[in-house]
Amino acid sequence: MTNLLRSVLAVLASAWTCNAAAGLVTEPPAGVDEPRFYEQLRTMLFELSRSKDPFIRRLHETAKASPGAIHIRPITDDRSTWNSDGTRTRGHTDPDDRRPKSEGRSKPSDATVYVPPEAVEPGKGFWKSGTLVHELTHAIDLANGRYNAKVTIRERRATFMQNIWRSHSGAALRTSYHNRFPTLDYQEAVRRGALEDYARDIFTRSDFPKPPAASATGATRDDD
Numbered sequence: 001m002t003n004l005l006r007s008v009l010a011v012l013a014s015a016w017t018c019n020a021a022a023g024l025v026t027e028p029p030a031g032v033d034e035p036r037f038y039e040q041l042r043t044m045l046f047e048l049s050r051s052k053d054p055f056i057r058r059l060h061e062t063a064k065a066s067p068g069a070i071h072i073r074p075i076t077d078d079r080s081t082w083n084s085d086g087t088r089t090r091g092h093t094d095p096d097d098r099r100p101k102s103e104g105r106s107k108p109s110d111a112t113v114y115v116p117p118e119a120v121e122p123g124k125g126f127w128k129s130g131t132l133v134h135e136l137t138h139a140i141d142l143a144n145g146r147y148n149a150k151v152t153i154r155e156r157r158a159t160f161m162q163n164i165w166r167s168h169s170g171a172a173l174r175t176s177y178h179n180r181f182p183t184l185d186y187q188e189a190v191r192r193g194a195l196e197d198y199a200r201d202i203f204t205r206s207d208f209p210k211p212p213a214a215s216a217t218g219a220t221r222d223d224d
């Protein structure tokens, strides 16, 4: 190997390492001072990394290795952290480029996740309900350029991962997206023994299997 080739490889390797480390940012952005939130966030992310569930572990690994950066912030009194619909308690994940979500993203885009602080407090409602896991799924879709233009697909993917979390946390499985459309893909995947297939789509593609017929799962419970 020539010296030139060697130094080119060294530069590439360090760029790669740099990129891989940039994916999941666990420090507060400049101007955000919420030490307790970030301490609990880091603990929760560490727990995701050693979850007994392989899909939850993979969600964390994918976030960490994303080409785009993922920032996480608590929703506070500051209205700029609220959901655009004005609901203070509703988690959301926004592309940092601020272009409309409906454009989708086929190239990695930096993303910022906003969650209620209780989402990272073990045992609290937003922790049990898997808000962070839901939002991290949107974040990996953005940060890997797999962000579908269709809101139904994006939310069914995020809710699939959220229901995996709920299957362990004891919270009831989510069956709809705010009563707008059903989110029964996790239930269907379990019924068909196809969790791996659904998860593969989440971690390698931007689309998702067709939604199951409503009669297949029999679930009608409303989401909160």
Ligand SMILES: [Zn+2]
Pocket: 134, 138, 154, 155, 158
């Ligand atoms: Zn969502």
